[in-house]
Amino acid sequence: MGIRERKEREREQRRGSILKEAKNLISRNGVEGTSMNQLAESTELNKATLYLYFSNKDDLIDAIVFEALEQLEKLFTLAGLEASTGLIKVMRIAEILFDFYKKHPAYFYTMNHQERRTAAERLETPYAVKGNEKAAVLFQILADCIREGMDDGSIRADVDVRSFLMLFFAHIYGVMQTMYAKADVYEDVLHLDAAIIEGSAREMIAYYVRNPSIGK
């Protein structure tokens, strides 16, 4: 069975290198701008071979999304360790998310690509199911931080937690998207630095959730 495990491991490696190259391309050209053709060329594999590892282009995208979620789960978990209050944890997670999106454009692009497929389609594929579960974990981590903040008084008690979960990701997504897509506007027209916008964006979250009776 050692031989079988080795095979398995090799397969995983090959798969990983495909994913790596895919992320590479997506970082540069976006999801729609990356074709299976290009990917085959970059990986020096045959197009058909790609389909041995991923049943679909969508499946491949899902795999990248899943990878992203896995990494985010780790990062989110670590975020809480050294933080003292719930608010600080939440803000730390925001920071992590921004950094993550900035560092891995491909993850950003893929995570926000699923427009085309209907919810039904999305639920059927095995990968997406796992992805949804992982996403739920992230939600949970963030939710816990919020509730912790309410308990320790750092976060105001009347925050609607479930709304905030969506809002948190949506807000950061919107800002990131703007920073990727509209750099020319804020740089050339408004003469703004990316770091400043991001800082304000994080501040905005803090303003929203922090308990005003405690102070900043």
Place this chain on the structure above:
Amino acid sequence: MGIRERKEREREQRRGSILKEAKNLISRNGVEGTSMNQLAESTELNKATLYLYFSNKDDLIDAIVFEALEQLEKLFTLAGLEASTGLIKVMRIAEILFDFYKKHPAYFYTMNHQERRTAAERLETPYAVKGNEKAAVLFQILADCIREGMDDGSIRADVDVRSFLMLFFAHIYGVMQTMYAKADVYEDVLHLDAAIIEGSAREMIAYYVRNPSIGK
């Protein structure tokens, strides 16, 4: 001379009906998911005919964007009339923007599609130039409201106006995108109503800019 005007009007109507159908399709399938082929079928026009009214697919998209900006300009302008304070005006504009995006998905999709084209490309086409000017007007209206709010004390004085301009649109964009793309998540998983999320999203802006010494 009446005849020429009538022709002109008819042409404008035809153009309008093409745009209308385009928005229709885009609402359902997104910008990239809408082809000139489909549009020709939907309008029951020959493909070449479309090119009599729009020199490009991009040009058509630009026209839709411009339409959106025109309407938004009107709406933004009206927003200030009945509002008493700068803060209320800002919030009113946020509300308007949400309503607008909800009512016109196609406007939403098109306005956030120009990512792919480089800044250079965007600046060259005549339509885009006009679009940029219109966008600048919207920015200005919002900026004026903010400053007014600072003057009347409804908005805290240390808001970075230019950052906020980006943030405002980015935030709303992110929330809308999430609501369009992730409806299944917040509905099925979080059992959330869209209106609640939107309410929270608007609140978030208010929390960020309002002058705390005045109170909510």
Place this chain on the structure above:
Amino acid sequence: MGIRERKEREREQRRGSILKEAKNLISRNGVEGTSMNQLAESTELNKATLYLYFSNKDDLIDAIVFEALEQLEKLFTLAGLEASTGLIKVMRIAEILFDFYKKHPAYFYTMNHQERRTAAERLETPYAVKGNEKAAVLFQILADCIREGMDDGSIRADVDVRSFLMLFFAHIYGVMQTMYAKADVYEDVLHLDAAIIEGSAREMIAYYVRNPSIGK
């Protein structure tokens, strides 16, 4: 009937201005590279209007060819007036033809465009018929010069006149085509000047027909 003549004259003028603009475009973009669309725009006329003056794109081309032939006829005729010998006349015509082609690229391009249409098609259209007649006149003028040269001893007696007629135009056509299309080759690779090539090309004709017993 004065009114009718004026109308006729106006029509001729309009037609002429269309032709003029067509030649303009063809000079720059070639025959295939010039579309009826462009022509309509340049003339500020409606596309359909063009078809009131020319039943076809081919017809329009034929008209330009005819114009060219008309002008060439004049030039060819004048060529003989001041020349002393048949040889000199022939050489003068060669010079004229080169100058003509250089000055009017559009004439050159159109005259050598009729590849597509079969001989049958070409003979049917009214313009082409007239064109063929004019071409025959040019041939005749050149033939007369040759024969004159044979008589006055400047041209060798054993030239096959009919062959030469074709050869003369073919040779000049080939050289001109090369000069239009391959300028980069002779300039960049061979470091040759256009005037030198043309000079050699004319010389080549002279070498071929002149009576060697007379001397250059």
Place this chain on the structure above:
Amino acid sequence: MGIRERKEREREQRRGSILKEAKNLISRNGVEGTSMNQLAESTELNKATLYLYFSNKDDLIDAIVFEALEQLEKLFTLAGLEASTGLIKVMRIAEILFDFYKKHPAYFYTMNHQERRTAAERLETPYAVKGNEKAAVLFQILADCIREGMDDGSIRADVDVRSFLMLFFAHIYGVMQTMYAKADVYEDVLHLDAAIIEGSAREMIAYYVRNPSIGK
């Protein structure tokens, strides 16, 4: 390893058969008159399949041109072997070129099609680069023959070699073009045989370069 070579050979064959069919179509309809669509139909291949063998229509044309140049190089090289004088070699090459163009209209059409593309475009594609090199070889072979003729006295010493290189190809090109395009004129109007014209055309070259002190 045999298997891979066989695959390679099969691919080469398929490629060859596409080229063959392309030449077929071009012979009949010219380069611009031959579409990738038609070619797909003729080869009974899918349109997309063609693009597996040629990245472009231009690339395909370049491949044909290159093929032509390869064959011409062989023919030109052989031409000198049995010939005694430089003049005879030159004339032999002219004969070869005529025969080649007559036998392979597609080669003729493709070789004289690159007018449209600018020099810059032509130099960028890898095929074209190789083509230019091959063309330079042909030029060189001809130049050597000329110089040899000058040495052995068969060609007059005052021929401008570089001019002649251009002239030689231009002349033959012009004649061939005329014979392809104006067959009806010389046949119906002048009652001339193609062979006669070609003979005169070759003679014209000889008249131009031969050393008169030696005699015909």
Place this chain on the structure above:
DNA sequence: TATGAATGAGGGTTCATTCAT
């Protein structure tokens, strides 16, 4: 497992030409 080869469907765009007015 991996590949070379192939494909159907569709992408955006442009052409010469012809109506009804």
Place this chain on the structure above:
DNA sequence: CATGAATGAACCCTCATTCAT
């Protein structure tokens, strides 16, 4: 006479995907 509007047919090219081997 002139026009605006329209069109069918064709253009080159690319996509995600699937065979047989």
